[in-house]
Amino acid sequence: MRPPAQNPPTPQTPDPATAAGAPEPRTSPDTPDAHEPPDGEEAQVIVVGAGPAGASTAVHLARAGVDVLLLEKSRFPRDKVCGDGLTPRGVHQLLRMGVDIDGPGWMRSRGMRWVCAGRQVTIDWPDLGRYPDFGLTRSRHDFDDILARHAEASGARLRLGVKATGPVTDRAGRITGVTATGPDGRPVTYRAPLVVAAEGASARTAIAMGLERDPRRALATAARRYYRSPELSKDEYLELWADLRCARTGRDLPGYGWIFPLGDGRVNVGLGALPHRDHGTIDLRATLDQWLARLPRHWGLNEQNADSPLRSAALPMGFNRHPQYSRGLLLVGDSAGMISPWSGEGIAQAMEAAEVAAEAVVLALTRPDGPRRDQALQRYPAEIRRRWGRYYRLGNTAGDLVFSRFGYRPILNGQVMSRPGLLASLARLLTHLMEDPPRDTADHVLNTLVKAVPLRGR
Ligand SMILES: Cc1cc2nc3c(=O)[nH]c(=O)nc-3n(C[C@H](O)[C@H](O)[C@H](O)COP(=O)(O)OP(=O)(O)OC[C@H]3O[C@@H](n4cnc5c(N)ncnc54)[C@H](O)[C@@H]3O)c2cc1C
Numbered sequence: 001m002r003p004p005a006q007n008p009p010t011p012q013t014p015d016p017a018t019a020a021g022a023p024e025p026r027t028s029p030d031t032p033d034a035h036e037p038p039d040g041e042e043a044q045v046i047v048v049g050a051g052p053a054g055a056s057t058a059v060h061l062a063r064a065g066v067d068v069l070l071l072e073k074s075r076f077p078r079d080k081v082c083g084d085g086l087t088p089r090g091v092h093q094l095l096r097m098g099v100d101i102d103g104p105g106w107m108r109s110r111g112m113r114w115v116c117a118g119r120q121v122t123i124d125w126p127d128l129g130r131y132p133d134f135g136l137t138r139s140r141h142d143f144d145d146i147l148a149r150h151a152e153a154s155g156a157r158l159r160l161g162v163k164a165t166g167p168v169t170d171r172a173g174r175i176t177g178v179t180a181t182g183p184d185g186r187p188v189t190y191r192a193p194l195v196v197a198a199e200g201a202s203a204r205t206a207i208a209m210g211l212e213r214d215p216r217r218a219l220a221t222a223a224r225r226y227y228r229s230p231e232l233s234k235d236e237y238l239e240l241w242a243d244l245r246c247a248r249t250g251r252d253l254p255g256y257g258w259i260f261p262l263g264d265g266r267v268n269v270g271l272g273a274l275p276h277r278d279h280g281t282i283d284l285r286a287t288l289d290q291w292l293a294r295l296p297r298h299w300g301l302n303e304q305n306a307d308s309p310l311r312s313a314a315l316p317m318g319f320n321r322h323p324q325y326s327r328g329l330l331l332v333g334d335s336a337g338m339i340s341p342w343s344g345e346g347i348a349q350a351m352e353a354a355e356v357a358a359e360a361v362v363l364a365l366t367r368p369d370g371p372r373r374d375q376a377l378q379r380y381p382a383e384i385r386r387r388w389g390r391y392y393r394l395g396n397t398a399g400d401l402v403f404s405r406f407g408y409r410p411i412l413n414g415q416v417m418s419r420p421g422l423l424a425s426l427a428r429l430l431t432h433l434m435e436d437p438p439r440d441t442a443d444h445v446l447n448t449l450v451k452a453v454p455l456r457g458r
Pocket residue numbers: 048049050051052053054071072073074080081082083084085086162163164165198199200201202204221222223224270312313314315332333334335339344345346347348350
């Protein structure tokens with residue numbers, strides 16, 4: 001597909017966000033402006049942010065022949081605070097993009113080991129028709145670099161060291177590009193009729209377009225640190241601790257702890273917490289220290305073996321920013337709060353949403369600017385809602401009522417932990433590993449549960 005020669009003002013199109021009274025963008029209109037930075041490149045689509053959401057969107061668009069510009073403020077490889085764990089759903093997305101996961105550096109997992117109520121139970125990933133039966137770990141230092149390079153190899157124009165500073169809009173308030181600080185530190189304007197915001201939790205472009213975070217959704221935080229531990233590093237299971245207590249208060253941690261093997265002599269160890277507003281603040285560092293002090297000494301998870309500082313970041317979850325499409329702007333991944341409210345997992349979700357967004361964009365670009373193009377773009381939020389709407393709604397409710405108050409202890413109690421079959425079904429619910437149409441009893445039960453949730457509201 002050819003890039004448009006220029007970016008004329010777009011006709012007014014009906015927009016649910018505007019109709020619903022969404023705030024006006026905090027931008028200057030796309031009229032000749034002496035203060036606007038000089039023009040840089042043009043494309044059919046600009047993707048801001050080359051994390052899993054942005055790089056995957058660019059892969060799918062480029063493979064479909066779309067001229068896509070992928071802007072990333074960092075230079076790869078770079079660190080990103082994460083647990084580095086992928087469930088089979090995430091592996092499935094990598095395979096769909098043709099990423100080589102057989103090369104060195106990928107660590108396969110067979111399943112999860114849950115530790116709770118004085119027991120530990122290992123559960124293999126289920127053998128489903130749709131998803132592979134293994135998970136993966138890889139540090140985000142490498143992972144994001146691989147994906148971004150894959151986008152470039154697929155045909156996307158990757159521009160590193162480019163920080164988007166704000167949207168450019170036309171007179172109708174529709175996005176037509178972004179202003180940025182270029183790799184040389186100078187201001188520059190990039191133009192495209194469609195923009196994908198994939199900037200992670202900062203959500204800068206979305207906020208500048210007036211799309212604020214939903215204050216009803218609690219914001220989780222998580223912290224992680226790398227340790228050298230040759231013994232744990234080759235473990236075939238992702239280990240999850242569900243009955244940790246907060247340091248100082250002694251209350252249940254409203255989340256869980258993890259030890260994810262990286263296969264390179266290191267493990268990624270961390271804690272995630274979704275505190276209810278009554279819970280008070282949680283000292284993740286002290287809670288981590290307290291937990292690690294309980295672990296066997298020969299595991300070596302101590303200060304001497306620490307391979308990084310402890311770093312934390314926010315987890316935007318449960319669709320906490322919407323609409324996911326508005327006025328030429330699509331939000332993908334953490335920018336749209338797409339982290340699963342059940343597990344805190346967000347890489348698979350970012351990659352899957354990226355594929356759905358790209359499909360909608362490819363269809364939209366076959367149509368002239370206007371209502372019919374917008375109709376095609378509205379398929380993106382509609383499809384996300386169809387796939388995950390009920391599941392996320394139920395997860396948000398479980399988060400409000402259970403996880404944010406008591407963590408996972410109530411559902412992983414002694415009864416459940418002593419029944420591996422039940423625990424395996426629960427694990428499938430937490431990691432969204434069920435098939436529809438159902439293949440087994442667990443699928444039947446889980447699908448029935450999720451389908452009982454009404455799909456209205458947000
Ligand atoms: C401690 C912790 C542990 C986690 N563990 C896991 C886990 O084990 N498994 C899992 O699936 N998920 C995990 N998550 C969640 C996961 O990290 C995110 O859901 C995922 O990174 C979302 O991808 P994204 O592409 O939307 O955003 P990001 O990964 O944040 O990528 C955004 C990109 O945009 C770039 N960017 C930002 N602003 C601009 C700008 N203005 N201009 C240009 N570029 C910009 C950033 O540099 C970055 O490269 C964890 C999160 C945390 C905090």
